[in-house]
Amino acid sequence: xxxxxxxxxxxxxxLKAQTRWHPIETVFWLATLLPFFFLPDYLQLASQIAxxxxxxxxxxxxxxxxxxxxxxxxxxxxxGAYAAGLFSKFVWGEPLTGLIVGTIAAALLGYxxxxxxxxxxxxxxxxITLGLGLxxxxxxxxxxxxxxxxxxLQGVTIWPLLGYFSxxxxxxxxxxxxxxxxxxxxxGARRLINSSFGLALRGIRENPLRMPAIGAPSRAHIRIVYTxxxxxxxxxxxxxxQTTSTVxxxxxxxxxxxELLVMLVLGGAGMLYGGLxxxxxxxxxxxxxxxxxxxxxxFWIGLLLIVVxxxxxxxxxGGLSKIAxxxxxx
Amino acid sequence: MLPxxxxxxxxxxxxxxxxxxxxxxxxxxxxxxxxVNLAHCAFAMLGGYVTVLLMNSFGWPFFATLPMAFIVTAxxxxxxxxxxxxxxxxxxxxDQVLLTIGIAFISVAVAAYFFGTTQQPINVPSxxxxxxxxxxxxxxxYRLFLVGVGGVITLLLIGALELTRFGAQVRAxxxxxxxxxxxxxxxxxxxAVTFAIGSGLAGLGGALAIEIVGLDPNxxxxxxxxxxxxxxxxxxxxxxxxxxxxxxxxxxxxxxxxYVPQLGAFLIYLVMLAxxxxxxxxxxxxx
Numbered sequence: 001x002x003x004x005x006x007x008x009x010x011x012x013x014x015l016k017a018q019t020r021w022h023p024i025e026t027v028f029w030l031a032t033l034l035p036f037f038f039l040p041d042y043l044q045l046a047s048q049i050a051x052x053x054x055x056x057x058x059x060x061x062x063x064x065x066x067x068x069x070x071x072x073x074x075x076x077x078x079x080g081a082y083a084a085g086l087f088s089k090f091v092w093g094e095p096l097t098g099l100i101v102g103t104i105a106a107a108l109l110g111y112x113x114x115x116x117x118x119x120x121x122x123x124x125x126x127x128i129t130l131g132l133g134l135x136x137x138x139x140x141x142x143x144x145x146x147x148x149x150x151x152x153l154q155g156v157t158i159w160p161l162l163g164y165f166s167x168x169x170x171x172x173x174x175x176x177x178x179x180x181x182x183x184x185x186x187x188g189a190r191r192l193i194n195s196s197f198g199l200a201l202r203g204i205r206e207n208p209l210r211m212p213a214i215g216a217p218s219r220a221h222i223r224i225v226y227t228x229x230x231x232x233x234x235x236x237x238x239x240x241x242q243t244t245s246t247v248x249x250x251x252x253x254x255x256x257x258x259e260l261l262v263m264l265v266l267g268g269a270g271m272l273y274g275g276l277x278x279x280x281x282x283x284x285x286x287x288x289x290x291x292x293x294x295x296x297x298x299f300w301i302g303l304l305l306i307v308v309x310x311x312x313x314x315x316x317x318g319g320l321s322k323i324a325x326x327x328x329x330x
Numbered sequence: 331m332l333p334x335x336x337x338x339x340x341x342x343x344x345x346x347x348x349x350x351x352x353x354x355x356x357x358x359x360x361x362x363x364x365x366v367n368l369a370h371c372a373f374a375m376l377g378g379y380v381t382v383l384l385m386n387s388f389g390w391p392f393f394a395t396l397p398m399a400f401i402v403t404a405x406x407x408x409x410x411x412x413x414x415x416x417x418x419x420x421x422x423x424x425d426q427v428l429l430t431i432g433i434a435f436i437s438v439a440v441a442a443y444f445f446g447t448t449q450q451p452i453n454v455p456s457x458x459x460x461x462x463x464x465x466x467x468x469x470x471x472y473r474l475f476l477v478g479v480g481g482v483i484t485l486l487l488i489g490a491l492e493l494t495r496f497g498a499q500v501r502a503x504x505x506x507x508x509x510x511x512x513x514x515x516x517x518x519x520x521x522a523v524t525f526a527i528g529s530g531l532a533g534l535g536g537a538l539a540i541e542i543v544g545l546d547p548n549x550x551x552x553x554x555x556x557x558x559x560x561x562x563x564x565x566x567x568x569x570x571x572x573x574x575x576x577x578x579x580x581x582x583x584x585x586x587x588x589y590v591p592q593l594g595a596f597l598i599y600l601v602m603l604a605x606x607x608x609x610x611x612x613x614x615x616x617x
Contacts, residue, residue: 063424069423116607120606120610122423123360124562124606126427127558127602130555130558131559131599131603132603134595135596135599135600138595142592142596254551255551261431265424293442296439298435298436298438298439299435299436299439299443302431302432302436302438303436304432305428305435306436308428309418309428309429309432310417310429
C-alpha cells in the first residue's frame, strides 16, 4: 500500500498531513446540514442515517484499521440500545444520561470480550464474534420478562433533550441530536486514527506477526480499539432507542451485523468516511425501494456485494480516490 | 425398558448426521484452500429445491431425486467456483466472506422468487414415515435412515480419502499446498473436484433435511450458522472432526431443547465458544 511506504519515510510528517482538514471534508459536513433546509420531510430518515453511519464508523475502526473481521458487532449496538432503554424506562428518562449509560454498558461488554478477541485470527475470530453475538441475542430472547422478546421494548419515555427540545414527529430534534453526536464521535475517531496508535492498528492489519516482533503490544492495542469500537456502537444503539423509543431483538442479530458489513464495504473500509458514505447510500436506497419485498431487496444487495468485491476492492470511496489520483497525474 | 435419555441421544445423533452431511464439504474445502465459503448452505438449499421440484412437479419418487440433488448441486457449484471463487483464493478473509454472503443473499431472493417464502411440503414414502418400538423406545424410521446414510457416507469418504490415489492427492494438498504442487499434483483441479463433491453432499443433505427441518428460502442462513459451528469446532479439513463435532452439536442441541427448553440455542453456542477457546483450531484441526 502506498500509504504505508509514505509513512515509513516520515511518520510525524505523514500524521500531520493526515490531520489537516481537506476542503472536501468541510463540504461533506456542511452538506449534512442540507436536510434541514431542503428535505424537512426526511429528517427522521436523516437521523437514522446519521446513527447508522456512526455504527458503521465503529466497525470501521476494528475492521478497516485493525483488520478484525466481526460478524457480531450488532451485539454492542443492541446492548447500548437495551441499556439506554431500560435505564430510561425504570430509572431516569433524561437522554444524555441514557446515552452515557448505553455507552458504558457496551464498552464494558466490549472490554470483557476483547480479551477473547485479541487471542484469535481468521475463521476462528469470525466464528467467535458470531458466536458471542448469537449468545447475547439468545440471552435477550430468554430474558423476555425484561426485554419483551421479539415484540420489542415498550413504554420507554424519553424526556426532552436538555429539558427543552422534545423528540417530535418531524425529527428536528432527532436529526440535530444524532448529527451532533456523530460529529463529536467522528472527531474523536479521526484523532485516534491519525495518531501513533492509529498507525499501530494499521500495522496489525498489514502484518499481525511483525507488529509484536518490533515491540508493539498488539494484543493490548486490539483490546483498546475493540473497547472503543464497542462503546461507539453502544452510542449508536442508545441513539436509535432514543429517537425511535423502542428496540427489538433484531437490533442484536446476525442480519444487522451482516448489513453493517455491507454498508461499510460498499463505502470503503479503512478510510473513515467509507462507513458514512456507504450507510447513506444503503439507507437511501432502502428507503426508495421500500415498496419491494425485503427478500428481493436482498437480491440487489447480494449483487452489489459481488460487484464491489470483484471490481471495487476498496469500495466506492476507494474507486473515487483512484480515479482522482489518475486524473491528477495527467 | 430403555431410559428416555437413549431416545434423546438417538435423535441427537440423527440430527448430527444431517449436520455432518451439510458441513463436511465446507470443512474439506476450507482446509484445502482456506476459502471461507458462506454460500455453502445456499448450495444445500439448492439440493433441497431440486428434490422439491422433481417430486412435486415431475412426480419423481423421493429416492430418485436424491442423486439428482447431489449431481445438480455439484454441477452448479463448480460453475460458481470456476467463475467467481477462483479469483479470490489469495484474497483476504473479508473479501471471501463478502463475496459468498452476496451469493447467499442472491440465493435467498431467487428461491423466494421461484418458490415463495413458505415451507415446501414433500411426501416421503409412507414406509419412511412411521416409527417402531424397541424396548419401549420410539425409533422414527426416517431418523434411522439418516443415521444409516450418514454412516455410509462417512465410510465412503474416509475410504476414498485414505485408499484412493485422488484421496492421497487431497490429503497432500491439505497438508502442504505448495509442496503438493511441486510434486506435480494439480492442486487447482483437485480443489475443483473436492469442491464439487463437498457441495454435492451439502445438496444431498439439504434434500434429506426437508423432512426433518423443512425448507424455506432462509435455509441458506439458518443452517449456515450450524454448519460453521460444526466446521470450526471439528477443525478444518478433518472428516472425523466434522463427524464428531456434528454429533456433539446435534446431541447438545436436541438435549438442550429437551431438558432445558428455556435456554433455546444457548447451549450449542456455549459449547462452541468453550471448545474454540480451549482449542482455537478445533478438536481435530492441525493448524
